[in-house]
Amino acid sequence: MEQIEQLETICKRYDCQLLRNEPLSKHTTFRIGGCCTAFIDVNCVDVLLELLNYCNDNNLKWTVLGNGSNVLVSDEGYDGVVFSLGKQFANIEFLDDCKIRCDAGVYLMTVAKSVLEESLSGMECLAGIPGTVGGALYMNAGAYGGEMADVVISAEYIDEDGKLKTVLKEDMDLSYRHSMFSGTKRIITGLTLQLRNGKYDAIKTEMDGYLNQRRAKQPLELPSAGSTFKRPVGSYASFLIDQCGLKGASVGDAQVSVKHAGFVVNTGKATCKDVLELCEFVIETVEEKTGYKLELEPVLLK
């Protein structure tokens, strides 16, 4: 395909890697999904801008991936280009006044550990979320009473017209699992976070406490995309699913976790179709028995 060859030429100039027909199951925590046409491990903003412009000018479909911990990829794969902002978008810089600036591909855990070393507080409850800061801001990820909105103060991003911009937190439209980036073609490239001075031991104890709670309550030993359903107003998805006796329900190798009813896990070779069929069954049963209509949390990529 001539267009992919053109992308390869751009990638070579910037020394970044393009993989053809790459299985996306290798890049998602659900370990599910067919191949994409091209998978590019982007290593700087300049190459991202050039590749994006090429894709847009040539009507090539594209998307961006962080750690793939909140996506469900179709079994047919993705007929387009996937930009991975992971390993190479991973710089953290310490600024004045307890602020840090990080590239969008830095893992939340890496940020949490780095700021702990400087006795900075603010990342304790977010540490165990297995995503990048870019992916976390995209959907205002949160846990244990905290969310990205509590720490972010600004973000750099590429807008729909391929222009680099900066946006302040108050203009990010942040709410429960939502931001101005959700469902758009804007790409977050970096974030500035505001932390607070704290005491190393207290920060570590709090962080370890949350990590231990995750290990005790979540099925971390099996592939998943975390909580499969958004929290409905007035209740909790896991509580409702459990109440309906759906723990352990399965379609193929997709199963409602027996450890945590809010997680659908991949117990072996689950397909996207299995997961969607199971989710549909869960949504219908919960609505019928409780009146609550659950919604999927992971982003569907097809």
Ligand SMILES: Cc1cc2nc3c(=O)[nH]c(=O)nc-3n(C[C@H](O)[C@H](O)[C@H](O)COP(=O)(O)OP(=O)(O)OC[C@H]3O[C@@H](n4cnc5c(N)ncnc54)[C@H](O)[C@@H]3O)c2cc1C
């Ligand atoms: C075991 C487990 C536990 C989890 N626990 C939690 C939890 O407690 N709280 C919670 O909120 N989530 C949780 N999650 C879900 C997930 O980790 C978060 O949503 C995380 O923020 C996703 O980040 P990511 O880098 O993996 O994004 P990805 O899954 O790679 O992408 C998710 C979406 O964000 C977009 N995106 C990614 N990076 C960018 C970028 N730089 N610019 C623009 N768009 C981008 C993608 O296009 C996609 O639409 C959990 C997942 C797992 C597997």
